[in-house]
Amino acid sequence: MEIYLPIAEMSVHWLIILGMGGAVGFLSGMFGVGGGFLLTPLLIFYGIPSEVAVATTASHITASSMAGVIAHWKRRTVDFAMAGVLLAGGLMGTSIGVYLFKLLREAGQSEFVVSAGYVILLGTVGGLMLNESQQALRAARSGNPLPARPARHHNWIHGLPLKMRFRQSRLYISVFPPLVLGFIVGILSAIMGVGGGFILVPAMIYLLRMPTSVVMGTSFLQILCVTAATTVLQAASNYTVDIMLAGILILGGVVGAQFGVRAGSRLRGEQLRLLLAILVLAVGARLLIGLVVTPADIFSVAVEGQ
Amino acid sequence: MRAALIAIFLALMPAAAAAENLVSGLSQDQIQITSNYTGSDLVVFGAIEQSADTEEDSETGHRDVVVVVRGPTAKMDVRRKQRIAGIWINNREITLTGMPAYYYVASTRPLDKIAPAQTLGRYQIGLDYVKPERASTHNPARAEQFRQAVVRERVRGHLFTEAPAGVEFLSYSLFRVHVPVPASAPRGQYTAEVYLFKDGVVMAAQSTPLFVDQIGLERRLFSFAHNDAFAYGVATVIMAMLLGWLSSLIFRRA
Incomplete structure (x- = not known):
């Protein structure tokens, strides 16, 4: 049955949207990522206007990270002080990002920036993951585990001023690295409709050197708050959040995620990361093709004030 | 402006209107978009009434009916992509104001056989003659290029349609037109115009409003x-x- 989306102003088949939400939810449950980086391009391929896709995906990630926060809250693996600092940066980033997105939209460049941003982001993250997971797989096969990274390696980050104690993470570091990290993720959330978990998680582990046990819960809390703020700000300033589309995507997503978690527990970490890397690179390649191949019509029309 | 033209025309030519009178109606004067809306079909129907003494006369000339349905006008930002360093980027933008966001024209024959370009242009009948009121450029060739881009985009989205054999005659004087209104049709006031042509001249015209709303x-x-x-x-x-x-x-x- 077709369903009419009041904000996107188009008819879609609700089963396809439910399926997309479910598939992305499955993958996000399996790999432990929000899945915004997959959902936004999928919606754009389906024909949803890119600004509606970006804004509505943010609300989808709010729902999926809610479940994550609850699970980690109960296990007491959330560093609230760290999440607070990240969030302070995140809210600044989101406000600026939503404003930037409005400017880009008026200049007619939002579509290009979203696509090009995804190509760069997915290419970099996918490439790094592919490289890392292959090394890990090769090491596992030859029987020599990779040398563990030094746990307390001091880098330039530890020389910054305004230090603060993060009890849960057993860290005493400057507030600037998490503040800047939160800020970058906030901008990405607003412009590209991603939660930013795939940047936040490695950055917390390798740059901030937080214990892995609290990384997931803390990043879920940060993503929950930032995407909730993004949803409200996009709705208020760009009118691009489609609640009907969001509802169907979320229903599919939360169910898919539960099955994804079960499927993910049967695969090994390196194998999971290799699969995810291939998926990420494939989506990036598809978007790159869209930018490079001569379009069917080099003109495009945007109707104002509808 | 076109509504005014039609009104003036009707006022100035009472004789012609009396000789061949046009009566038309719509299947519905309101189209409602609901959650399972996939588009709908509007039916424009009508009849050509003529007095007995002009019947012989009508045998000699060629009669044509043209039905035009126009949607509300919109402000459109038309952008042209250009390849820069291998990547396609929007780099020129022209704003067209006053173009209808929906346009449907059906006729008994191809439009260029019905009336001269000048007449079609005056009434804005046909996809070649749907014009914006204003364009944000002073170069007429460029404005035309961007206008054609709008027509192409709207035709792809089934929002602009030209049906050269879309008027169906049920009898000598009774006709009917099926006008598809897709789900993506904009909300607002539409007008359905019916024109009766005889040998390339508008003999009678009628305009009826209808509304599309969620x-x-x-x-x-x-x-x-x-x-x-x-x-x-x-x-x-x-x-x-x-x-x-x-x-x-x-x-x-x-």
């Missing part, structure tokens, strides 16, 4: 999103968090 849940969601945007955003977030929380509740028990 009703029910869609209408309420749309106005909620636009009139109370902040609360709408908050409501979306609350829905998302509730669904996320419910899912972890349900699946933990299962």
Whole structure:
């Protein structure tokens, strides 16, 4: 049955949207990522206007990270002080990002920036993951585990001023690295409709050197708050959040995620990361093709004030 | 402006109107977009009435009926992409104001056989003659290039249609036209115009308004999103968090 989306102003088949939400939810449950980086391009391929896709995906990630926060809250693996600092940066980033997105939209460049941003982001993250997971797989096969990274390696980050104690993470570091990290993720959330978990998680582990046990819960809390703020700000300033589309995507997503978690527990970490890397690179390649191949019509029309 | 033209025309030519009178109507004067809306079919029907003494006369000339349905006008930003360093980027933008966002024309024969270009242009009949009121460029060739881009884009989206054999005659004087209105048709006031041509001259014309609107849940969601945007955003977030929380509740028990 077709369903009419009041904000996107188009008819879609609700089963396809439910399926997309479910598939992305499955993958996000399996790999432990929000899945915004997959959902936004999928919606754009389906024909949803890119600004509606970006804004509505943010609300989808709010729902999926809610479940994550609850699970980690109960296990007491959330560093609230760290999440607070990240969030302070995140809210600044989101406000600026939503404003930037409005400017880009008026200049007619939002579509290009979203696509090009995804190509760069997915290419970099996918490439790094592919490289890392292959090394890990090769090491596992030859029987020599990779040398563990030094746990307390001091880098330039530890020389910054305004230090603060993060009890849960057993860290005493400057507030600037998490503040800047939160800020970058906030901008990405607003412009590209991603939660930013795939940047936040490695950055917390390798740059901030937080214990892995609290990384997931803390990043879920940060993503929950930032995407909730993004949803409200996009709705208020760009009118691009489609609640009907969001509802169907979320229903599919939360169910898919539960099955994804079960499927993910049967695969090994390196194998999971290799699969995810291939998926990420494939989506990036598809978007790159869209930018490079001569379009069917080099003109495009945007109707104002509808 | 066209409505005024038609009114003036009717006032100036009472004799012709009396000789061959046009009566037309619509299947519905309101089209409502609901959640399972996939587009709908509007039927424009009509009859050509003529007095007995002109019957012989009508045998000699060629009679044509043209039906035009125009949607509300819109402001359109038309952008042209250019390849820069191998990548296609929008680099020129022209704003066209006053183009209808929906346009349908049906006729008994191809339009160029019915009337000269000048007449079609005056009434804006046909995809070649749908013109914006204003363009943000002084170069007429460029404005035309961008106007054609709008026509192409609208034709692809089934929002602009030219049906050269779309007028169906049920009898000598009775005709009917099926006008498809897709789900993507914009909301607002439309007009259905019926023209009677004889040997390339407009003999009679009639214009009827109709409305396309969202009703029910869609209408309420749309106005909620636009009139109370902040609360709408908050409501979306609350829905998302509730669904996320419910899912972890349900699946933990299962």
